[in-house]
Amino acid sequence: MQRRRAFVHRISTGAPDDVAGLEQAFAEGRIDAGSVVAILGKTEGNGLVNDWTRALAARALRDAIARHAGPKVADEACLVMSGGTEGGLAPHVTVFEVRPDDGPERAGALAIGRARTADLPPEHLGRSSQVGAVAVAVRAAMRDAGILEPDDVHFVQVKCPLLTGERIAEARGRGADCVTSDALKSMGLSRAAASLGVAFALGEVEAVPDTAVGHDLAAFSTRASASAGVELAGHEVVVMGRGRGWSGPLRIDHATMADALDVEPVRAALARLGLAAVGQLAPGQRSRLKAMLAKAEAPSCGRLRGFRHTMLVDSDLSATRHARAFAAGALGSIVGHAEIYVSGGAEHQGPDGGGPVAIIAEEEGEHV
Amino acid sequence: MQRRRAFVHRISTGAPDDVAGLEQAFAEGRIDAGSVVAILGKTEGNGLVNDWTRALAARALRDAIARHAGPKVADEACLVMSGGTEGGLAPHVTVFEVRPDDGPERAGALAIGRARTADLPPEHLGRSSQVGAVAVAVRAAMRDAGILEPDDVHFVQVKCPLLTGERIAEARGRGADCVTSDALKSMGLSRAAASLGVAFALGEVEAVPDTAVGHDLAAFSTRASASAGVELAGHEVVVMGRGRGWSGPLRIDHATMADALDVEPVRAALARLGLAAVGQLAPGQRSRLKAMLAKAEAPSCGRLRGFRHTMLVDSDLSATRHARAFAAGALGSIVGHAEIYVSGGAEHQGPDGGGPVAIIAEEEGEHV
Amino acid sequence: MQRRRAFVHRISTGAPDDVAGLEQAFAEGRIDAGSVVAILGKTEGNGLVNDWTRALAARALRDAIARHAGPKVADEACLVMSGGTEGGLAPHVTVFEVRPDDGPERAGALAIGRARTADLPPEHLGRSSQVGAVAVAVRAAMRDAGILEPDDVHFVQVKCPLLTGERIAEARGRGADCVTSDALKSMGLSRAAASLGVAFALGEVEAVPDTAVGHDLAAFSTRASASAGVELAGHEVVVMGRGRGWSGPLRIDHATMADALDVEPVRAALARLGLAAVGQLAPGQRSRLKAMLAKAEAPSCGRLRGFRHTMLVDSDLSATRHARAFAAGALGSIVGHAEIYVSGGAEHQGPDGGGPVAIIAEEEGEHV
């Protein structure tokens, strides 16, 4: 079987529609447009309902890929734009490529797989049927990546649909009731069900009844990252981990933060990837850190380490914006910069108030 | 000469006007209302022009002290309310007491001194005459604290005035021009001049021409913390450091952060105070940390560690709110909680994009 | 029986805690502190959960009344502070006095009555039992005002409680379940039930089942204005209308706006009070308009007059802030200024997307 090799390119952006860095990488041959399988981006909107920077960035990225590799590759690339670069978070995109490779198989090399689900009937959203559909796709993406064991999965990105007035009406016309008629709530419930789907596929939870979705905070995945978008009716799943048949110097691991200040597990994960540090990573170590992908949220109990926080009662500023800025400070204080992917809306993605953190690093002594 | 002893009490608050914790400490004798010299509080407003949580908190605190110790003590206590508890920052007040003491003098014990300036003519605000007035008061407060050397000063809080329409008109009536007619700008310029006054008193800068105020970012104090308020026409200065004639187990030190991710100097200062830790302070260490007092701001160049940040171009959310949340995450990741004092508006308070951090801790083995 | 006379004083404020205008009116004898029965104020906060300008204003007003008339009058005065002065809305307070009077009874003269309910068991909040309790109090306040017929009621202000963690826990301890555990939601449900209580008392609705509260948008009062506050556990009700035994030149009427642009009913109500105008009130007419009290909200369907509005999907800016600014423009364009009381959160207060407007004017030729 043909070896594969994953490439990860972090590119700073000057605006949501700035694709100059990507175009330059295409022009210089550093990125092969036809090999792009996914892009995760941080854009400088509010990350909430009316954050149009995501749509603008996705449009610009899709147009750029299509110009170089045609519309099919562009449409199949999983583009996940996460709004909100609070605090020092740096707007950027991380481009994931999968290329055929002649090099030797490397145990532990970064593996990437993809899968899609069929369009989800609107009445399934936020319910156990969505959980099941996502779980099946996660396992398919694992197979695509050559990952055999759930423990070898370190990050699962799911793009999931949401409910719109049209979709709800269509279901109602068939006599089917949706879980909510509120678009914003449906985003949270869709992320919740998708994340429980990941948890189920990875053996982190057992049965998931309808009532657990969005409610049972003790059920969560330590590796799920979910994002809801109006532009799709099914799911796109990207799995990253350690699989068979992969080459190259990139490695992945993950940590689970119990809350936004729980950085020691992240420090430990960095150390496992060869980036051990007392305190902050040294400048020389930073270049080997290719990507840090984290979820963050405000603790629902209104307290952090026993002290009151005000993120949930601040009517001027969404809790998700508070949480991203705060977690970015905590993670950045370890890494030494803030060009990291911190995303909000962490339903069933890590424990209540905490979140999963995936880290991709290059092995020491290796250079792409 | 009579020995003195400083006490520092950090009290969580449930609302800006919550003085229940303070009242309880009065009732139980843990705090002597007549000995209160200053209170630094974090309140849950936006920290900007229309943040009325500061006025509400100050009114509630003043009323509480006056009930127990009369209006004179209440009026003389320096009440500095800093708005903005972004991220996980916990609303709280830190009460500073100075009591006569019979214990032995302890070298290095926390010393607190106060001074006031005369009312500042409005046309002096933001100019070298304000710098000079504050410098004189800082030296007077040092003497009040028994601090002999500038290097023994670790924190200087200045409450400074701002310009109002009435004050500007009064000056104009005398043929005097003020530096600005914009109240918001005058707050920044007043903090700037006051901070340069601290820097001058501590020998951190030499001459300060009018043109340096608010402009020469290379001139700054590593120990100043300034806050402008409409309720006073002069300045209140509180100096903390190591002085002669003080008793008790409290110690103070400080660090200067070059930017909001520059936490290693803070880790070193904690270690100097006996709170050494690889990574985060252990729970047992946290109880000995009495107060952390920091300033934070967004780098004016638009970049942090070489990567673009969006704090200065976010029209929905003030840069000061971004910066507090982010710095709180970085500092909290070291301390292990976020009941810390992080204040914005750091003109000439630490380097551009960074800020001073003062730390008060109890010596090991000592308990009040 | 002793005649009574109502006085209405609109006083501009320079800040939430500005009581200088009130103090001056006390000093000049224009207002008798002991006769103050209610104050409705607009303060410059966001009008949402973390709007502390309301608490600050209430504290300052209460302190001022207590200084002049003692704590009992101050505590019994119904202080309703409504946050949010968006658009051109002018921060101000409207002081309502009731004094004994020797003048002749005037048919149609403004009558004001008050009543209170007992403390509401937390589990009754947002349910038909709250509706019933408020309805009883509205009828009691009508009697207090000498108003015999529901049609003679033109404005009912209800201050209602909300659920806190403590209250919910207390109920749970007795085995009683509350309608929600979310403080913000409980504010809306409390206003909803209180407003349906007004509607029931005035014969605008018949039975009100639990399920109608907050849901049946077709059930509403055309004269209710409800405001939830954490500082009380029961309800304060102030009724205004036309009653027996009142003297003086003040008159009241009301209009119902179907949406925020539906200003013609307001124009008609002004005309009924002797303030007829083609277009905007002439400057000479404005001085006779003593108070305009309105509720406003965004249409829940997402459309206004057939066109899409974005108030409900703007994650940066609450719909209530949008709605107040917009309605203030519409009402101000008729009145000729914007020192009017426009309050948000109009559950069952007027139709969906609209709201009640009460107007108090002085009869032509009369001057207090």
Place this chain on the structure above:
Amino acid sequence: MQRRRAFVHRISTGAPDDVAGLEQAFAEGRIDAGSVVAILGKTEGNGLVNDWTRALAARALRDAIARHAGPKVADEACLVMSGGTEGGLAPHVTVFEVRPDDGPERAGALAIGRARTADLPPEHLGRSSQVGAVAVAVRAAMRDAGILEPDDVHFVQVKCPLLTGERIAEARGRGADCVTSDALKSMGLSRAAASLGVAFALGEVEAVPDTAVGHDLAAFSTRASASAGVELAGHEVVVMGRGRGWSGPLRIDHATMADALDVEPVRAALARLGLAAVGQLAPGQRSRLKAMLAKAEAPSCGRLRGFRHTMLVDSDLSATRHARAFAAGALGSIVGHAEIYVSGGAEHQGPDGGGPVAIIAEEEGEHV
């Protein structure tokens, strides 16, 4: 000479990138893509520095026109996207077409002309040289429209450039100093100079010294509407009025509001266009109103009709957002809906706190 005829199409949008209505108009032949000369749109962002809905809408519109009429027409169409649909403002685009026509010349028919300036040297921005360049272009656009007299001009839209770091550096390299180094300020100064250019061309001001730009609030145009954008280095000018050689039933007029409540001049202008109404336009009249184009802003003195407003001291919410919502309520109360173009940032566009309002209506009895 060939007659021309202007067409104006107001199209509601469901999102910033929603061009379905435009595409349908193309498909049904109601709009000829090749004849589109300008589109003025309201998008649902914040209208401030980080409002990316404008870029998203412009990209979607440009792509749509280019698909149907090629890139040249798309690039030449003047696309002015104004962010901010506060209050009930409805997101929409207004498409302006100019087609050759065989019909008879109609005195007073809507005339539209365009012109461009050369790229502006950065050091000219915000200074009298920019004023002059725009004035020349306004006169050229008048000629293009066949408008002979300044009094026949009723609306001038100018798209003007702003300063970026690159542009400032380029000027500095040549030894030239720019008026400011702050991008946001340069937007206001560019709008200011452009608007004074309109005022100069229309004879509303005489000489314009550098010092007047952005400062002399008594100098303004009653017909200018200026918008700054980073995507151009020169100016695009669109003039509308009454010119020679035009056919069709559309008519234009304008009013000047002294403040946001000054709606009677608008009522009078509507009446001059055959839309006379006591109070609000009747539903039957509304269909003849094709477009209302207005500017709005907060009075800089902090007062509106003598009462304090808080728009300029609200640190949570920009004054421009307040002002648009408020003016939309006032204008919508006359028109009967809020699908109107209300734009903020009105430097020298109408008097301080007020703004120009242009109205395009169809003659009675005429139907396109």
